[in-house]
Amino acid sequence: MGMPPQMQAYNHSTPSDVHQPQTRICILGGGFGGLYCALALHRYLKRWPQPVQVTLVEPRDRFTFTPLLYELLTDELKPWEIAPSYQQLLGHTSIQQRQATVNTIDLPNRLVKLHQGDSLPYDYLVVAMGSQMRPPAAVGHQGQALPFSTLADVWRLEQQLADLDRAAATGLVQVVVAGAGPSGVELACKLADRLGAKGQVTILDRRGKILRAYPEPLRQAAAKALKQRGVTVYLGAAIQTVDAATVTYQYQGQTCQQPADLVVWTVGTVPRSWPGLDPLKPSPLGQCLVRPTLQIPQDDRVFVLGDMAEMPIITRDRRPGSSAPMTAQSAYQAAPVVAHNIWALAAQRPLRSFGYVHLGDMLTLGRNNAVVCGFGLCITGRLGAVSRRWAYWLRLPTAHHRWRVLRHWLSSIFITS
Numbered sequence: 001m002g003m004p005p006q007m008q009a010y011n012h013s014t015p016s017d018v019h020q021p022q023t024r025i026c027i028l029g030g031g032f033g034g035l036y037c038a039l040a041l042h043r044y045l046k047r048w049p050q051p052v053q054v055t056l057v058e059p060r061d062r063f064t065f066t067p068l069l070y071e072l073l074t075d076e077l078k079p080w081e082i083a084p085s086y087q088q089l090l091g092h093t094s095i096q097q098r099q100a101t102v103n104t105i106d107l108p109n110r111l112v113k114l115h116q117g118d119s120l121p122y123d124y125l126v127v128a129m130g131s132q133m134r135p136p137a138a139v140g141h142q143g144q145a146l147p148f149s150t151l152a153d154v155w156r157l158e159q160q161l162a163d164l165d166r167a168a169a170t171g172l173v174q175v176v177v178a179g180a181g182p183s184g185v186e187l188a189c190k191l192a193d194r195l196g197a198k199g200q201v202t203i204l205d206r207r208g209k210i211l212r213a214y215p216e217p218l219r220q221a222a223a224k225a226l227k228q229r230g231v232t233v234y235l236g237a238a239i240q241t242v243d244a245a246t247v248t249y250q251y252q253g254q255t256c257q258q259p260a261d262l263v264v265w266t267v268g269t270v271p272r273s274w275p276g277l278d279p280l281k282p283s284p285l286g287q288c289l290v291r292p293t294l295q296i297p298q299d300d301r302v303f304v305l306g307d308m309a310e311m312p313i314i315t316r317d318r319r320p321g322s323s324a325p326m327t328a329q330s331a332y333q334a335a336p337v338v339a340h341n342i343w344a345l346a347a348q349r350p351l352r353s354f355g356y357v358h359l360g361d362m363l364t365l366g367r368n369n370a371v372v373c374g375f376g377l378c379i380t381g382r383l384g385a386v387s388r389r390w391a392y393w394l395r396l397p398t399a400h401h402r403w404r405v406l407r408h409w410l411s412s413i414f415i416t417s
């Protein structure tokens with residue numbers, strides 16, 4: 001009998017496994033937390049005391065390396081480089097991808113109920129479904145603005161840019177970016193480089209600073225890059241409505257209007273809420289509270305990580321400190337801890353605590369321009385762009401994918417030189 005079409009299976013079980021009960025590990029979400037946890041689990045499978053079946057539940061067919069999403073707009077990178085398919089990434093493993101959406105988690109009965117109707121039983125559960133765009137504060141607030149967090153968002157933006165390009169013979173293309181956080185600043189620089197003299201990019205943010213949570217040298221590099229590209233920045237500007245041609249906002253006590261052919265909405269994200277009938281205790285940010293081992297308080301076999309979890313940081317003197325930021329960096333570091341701890345529970349070994357190490361901050365600031373700050377150093381410009389590119393290359397999933405990308409980069413260096 002064939003597999004259901006949405007189940008990508010690469011099952012390598014041997015005939016001797018058939019009569020032994022399988023340990024079922026279910027991972028919900030195939031992003032930085034879920035996919036990297038699945039890949040880390042794969043490395044433990046040979047040492048597992050029983051046969052194991054790992055299922056990754058993820059509605060999309062491609063993983064997306066979000067920090068490099070901006071490079072698609074300037075054609076510095078190709079979609080296959082930053083968004084390899086799960087089939088390609090998991091093809092050499094025994095992990096199955098179930099291309100489906102989680103509806104609810106039934107903790108008492110150890111079941112994941114899928115939107116598609118059926119349920120998956122589990123022995124261990126990993127929940128890493130990330131975050132979603134911050135909802136608008138009021139109806140009509142966001143209107144026709146485009147989000148920017150997935151590959152599909154890039155295609156929609158590309159489509160609109162192409163339409164505007166065709167119509168632009170007559171005048172300047174006006175782009176408004178809502179939000180002066182990292183996504184807004186990175187996107188504004190890339191869009192300004194892409195549009196050149198044909199476009200004008202404006203950033204609006206209701207707060208008084210760009211990149212509020214970032215170190216001063218990085219903020220200064222970003223401000224310089226925005227200025228060099230002629231990006232106009234209005235801080236203390238609270239957007240009220242967005243319609244087909246205008247953004248209306250409050251600025252210095254007045255209602256102002258900014259013409260806009262295109263509006264991109266990057267005002268931050270909020271964690272996805274727990275998809276269960278039995279809600280977990282949330283943090284003030286809406287994240288699930290977890291123990292330092294990343295298990296939920298009420299069930300040793302359920303782990304939450306990434307943007308959805310308030311992952312406590314244990315300080316050097318082993319006291320609880322603050323929590324890890326909602327970044328790929330945190331989810332990437334948490335993934336192997338969860339994989340280890342599931343194996344440790346099965347093999348009756350000690351569990352590890354999550355220990356977050358901040359490796360620095362990096363932002364792309366236009367074509368071949370970036371700022372990289374960490375360990376007391378700050379590199380900008382072309383050297384920054386090269387450093388950032390290699391730092392991310394090291395973190396692409398699977399050695400096979402890294403090798404494909406490296407071959408492509410090396411061949412393009414030799415072809416263009």
Ligand SMILES: Cc1cc2nc3c(=O)[nH]c(=O)nc-3n(C[C@H](O)[C@H](O)[C@H](O)COP(=O)(O)OP(=O)(O)OC[C@H]3O[C@@H](n4cnc5c(N)ncnc54)[C@H](O)[C@@H]3O)c2cc1C
Pocket residue numbers: 028029030031032033034057058059060066067068069100101102103128129130131148149150183272305306307308326327328329330331362
């Ligand atoms: C444009 C952009 C740029 C970024 N740049 C950086 C950066 O430079 N550095 C950095 O550290 N961080 C960056 N981030 C943040 C980073 O992407 C997130 O913090 C990180 O991806 C969180 O990992 P996660 O595993 O929790 O969630 P994600 O990586 O978002 O993965 C969640 C997965 O769950 C899936 N999912 C959602 N709902 C369901 C459901 N109901 N059922 C099944 N699956 C579901 C989603 O499809 C997704 O694949 C950026 C984010 C964006 C959007």
